[in-house]
Amino acid sequence: MLRTVDLTKDFRGFTAVNAVNLDVAEGMIHALVGPNGAGKTTLFNLLTGFLSPTSGQILLRGDDIAGKQPEQIAHMGVARSFQITSLFEQMTLLEHLELALASPTGLGYRFWSSRKQLSRFKARGMELLDEVGLADRSGVTAGSLAYGQKRALEISLALANDPSLLLLDEPTAGMGLEDVDRTIALVKKASQGRTVVFVDHNMHVVGSLADSVTVLQSGEVLAEGTYDEVRNDERVITAYLGDAGGDHG
Ligand SMILES: Nc1ncnc2c1ncn2[C@@H]1O[C@H](COP(=O)(O)OP(=O)(O)OP(=O)(O)O)[C@@H](O)[C@H]1O
Secondary structure (H helix, E strand, O other): OEEEEEEEEEEOOEEEEEEEEEEEOOOOEEEEEOOOOOOHHHHHHHHOOOOOOOEEEEEEOOEEOOOOOHHHHHHOOEEEEOOOOOOOOOOEHHHHHHHHHHHHHOHHHHHHHOHHHHHHHHHHHHHHHHHOOOHHHOOOEHHHOOHHHHHHHHHHHHHOOOOOEEEEEOOOOOOOHHHHHHHHHHHHHHOOOOEEEEEOOOHHHHHHHOOEEEEEEOOEEEEEEOHHHHHOOHHHHHHHHOOOOHHHO
16 A cells, blocks of 8 residues: 655755655554654655655555655545644534535635535535544534544544545644543544554554554664564664653553
8 A cells, every 4th residue: 555665855964764665555554653853754744745755765556656746645545634733723623524525626715605515515524523423513613622522523634535545643642541542443443444554652552553563763664563573672672662652651
């Protein structure tokens, strides 16, 4: 589903992602972990076209998407949720979904004049809200949601266009235990029939979700394998678990 070949990103002489080779099979849940500054966000930005690689390939079902624009990559079935919440506080949950569902049709850009047109997305919008446990909040504004619910809404937005590859940037960041467990269940459900790549610092989340894990350090792949394989890897224990991730269990 997703393969990178010697993927590299330099920022004026500083190599943030260095010859990274990822291989994620269709239908798998893959975690990217590593200490702060390891290059995880840069890698996500490369995969989604927000940055162009300095060199290397990004193969999506065998097609090289390196250097394509974010909209083109989105049209090819890749969706992403962001680390920092990016909602419109004054809009209702259903309006968020309607807009997300309408955007690939071009209708989203005429949002204010086409309220009636948008209502055709209502049923699907409600289904998506139901999937993330927010159907009963459809009419409230995003600003009134609790933090965990905002993150769930963001996942529903990422699912709106039925992506085949879902990228989640720290889906449980800043959450309390209960929300973390709810999000784990939600991501499991969302992964049915699609491939998921996620970044998370919480080892409980990684261990609960990931079929495979890549550990990055200083832009390079330090280790890869199943969660049990990487967590017992001496280099990983030294570089990551013994340091930044140690307090996450
Ligand atoms: N636009 C940029 N220009 C210069 N350096 C950058 C740029 N973006 C990222 N970097 C550097 O690249 C390195 C990797 O950063 P990145 O944000 O990808 O790490 P990360 O693994 O996502 O970290 P975190 O866990 O803190 O989010 C860091 O040293 C960062 O300072």
